[in-house]
C-alpha cells in the first residue's frame with residue numbers, strides 16, 4: 377500500500393487520535409500540520425530549515441505548477457521531490473479550489489473547469505482526468521481528487537448539485553489515477569454547511585474506498601462553529617482506519633478543535649502569510665512585531681519558544697529588519713510561525729498520548745487568548 381494509516385490510540389478525554397501515516401518518503405506522526413509550499417517552495421524557507429523546525433510533510437499546488445513551470449518540466453527534473461530537494465512526504469492539492477480563488481473567466485461544466493491563467497491570461501482547463509495526470513507527473517506521495525469548493529454562502533440547491541458532481545468527478549479521478557506510481561489519491565468530502573449533503577458526500581466517497589479522506593468546502597469564510605459542526609456531521613461517516621484531512625486550516629485554536637474532533641492532517645497558508653507582514657503567533661497570543669512598542673525590546677519574540685529566530689534575535693532587531701524591508705526579517709518571522717504550529721502539534725500529540733487533550737485545550741486558550749487568531 378502506497379500510503380497506510382496506523383491508528384496508535386484514541387484520547388480518553390476527547391475524540392482525538394494519535395496515528396502514524398506511512399508513505400514512500402517517510403512516516404508522519406498525526407495529528408500533523410503541513411506547511412504550504414504552493415509553487416514548490418515554502419516561501420523563504422530551505423528544506424534544511426523546514427526539517428530543523430520539524431516539518432514532516434509539505435503541500436504544493438497543482439494549479440500553480442501546471443501553469444508554471446508546467447508538470448512536464450517537473451517530471452523531466454525527476455519529480456517534485458527532486459526538483460525542490462525535499463526528500464520527505466509531499467501532498468499536492470488538485471487545483472479546483474485554486475482555480476476559483478485565483479483565475480478569472482472560469483466556467484464549470486460536467487467535464488471540468490475552463491479558466492484563464494492568472495499569470496498570462498491563457499485559456500486553460502482542468503478536468504478530473506487531467507488534474508490527476510498532472511499530479512501523477514508531479515509525483516507527490518498524496519494527491520487530491522479534483523473537486524469544486526462551493527462558494528460560501530451558497531444556495532442549498534447549488535451546493536447539492538456541486539457536491540453530487542464532485543462525487544462523480546472523484547470516481548473519474550480514481551479511474552484516471554495511474555497505479556504505476558506509489559501515490560495515494562485522497563477523496564474530498566464536500567456538502568457546504570448542510571449536514572445531509574455532508575453525509576451523502578461522505579457515503580458516496582467512502583463507497584469508492586479511497587486510502588484517505590479530506591474535508592473540503594470549509595474554512596471558506598464561514599463562522600468557525602459551522603466548521604466544527606460540519607466536522608461532527610462528517611467524521612462519523614469516514615472509516616476509522618483512514619486519515620482525515622481538514623483542508624485550509626489553520627489557526628492554533630482550529631488545529632486544537634479539529635484534532636479534538638478526530639482530524640489527522642491540516643494545512644494552511646496563515647502562518648507563512650501573516651509572517652510576511654510581521655504578525656507572529658506566540659504563547660501569549662498574536663503579536664505584531666513591527667509595532668513601535670518593540671523598538672527597544674531586546675528580548676526574544678516569544679520567551680517560551682526554542683526556534684532559531686527566538687534563540688538568536690531580538691524583537692528590536694526583527695522589527696528593524698521588517699521596517700528596513702530586509703528579507704532576513706521575514707525569514708525569521710516565517711521560521712518562528714511555522715515552528716510555533718509544528719510545535720503546537722507536538723504538544724497536541726503528547727496530550728493525546730496522555731489522555732489530556734481537553735485539559736490542554738483549556739490551558740492553551742487561557743494563555744493564547746481565545747478565538748479567531
Ligand SMILES: Nc1ccc2nc(N)nc(O)c2c1
Nearest residue numbers: 473525592593594595623624
Ligand atoms: N479551504 C479549502 C482549502 C483548500 C481546498 N482544496 C480543495 N481541493 N478543495 C477544497 O474544498 C478546499 C478548501
